[in-house]
Amino acid sequence: MTDWANARRERDEDTLHEVLLSRRPPPPPRPRSPKSPCPQCGRVFLTADELQPHLISGHSVVRPALMTQGREWARRRHVIYDATAPDDWAIVDAEVILINGVPRSSDEARELLASARNRDVILQLGAPVGIESFEFCFRQADESDVEGVEAELHSFKAKLTWNTDDVRDFVASTNRYGGAREYRDGIANYLYGLEFRRREFATSAASSPPSE
Secondary structure, eight states: OOHHHHHHHHHHHHHHHHHHHHHSOOOOOOOOOOOEEOTTTOOEESSHHHHHHHHHHSSOOOOOEEEETTEEOOSSEEEEOSOOOGGGEEEESOSEEEETTEEOOHHHHHHHHHHOSSSEEEEEEEETTEEEEEEEEEOOOOHHHHHHHHHHHHHHHTOSSOOHHHHHHHHHHTTTOGGGHHHHHHHHHHHHHHHHHHHHHHHHHHHSOOOO
16 A cells, blocks of 8 residues: 555544544533532531531530529420529520410529429520420429328338239329329339239249149
């Protein structure tokens, strides 16, 4: 093949290659990195994992808080057995205060919390950053009710024998002492446990073979 023919063939191949390249579909665009903008300042992070530390420490966020004698309460259910005074409670950075759904001032809320004895209270503190909710179950024993429960317990102990029906009668006779219900329930559970163990022991003794 002559040099002229070789040059012509190479030129045709180059032309064909250019035509093929021009007809090839363009490559797909490179996937864009996910973006996670901060909703407060607009700063953009590549991932949500990178955004999270910024949300925690990158802004000074003021949220409402409930304190008692310098200790902050967590947002969960609490059972309170001890009496408190209004000055023991402190409500911090709350623009709205609700107790059982009713709006209250800070002073009113502290008075209601301190005066609660045997009832449930749901406290909600509102601020622009959100709402903090707390549930309190006040179970503070009334001394006169405790004495009433103990009088019924004394009568119960005077029985020579007793069973679960007697425990139920003890519970029914002390229902009127609402200020000592937690105390009464603890005694009743203990008596139920004794009766269960006694029956379990009797069953085990009956099923055991006699000793020789």
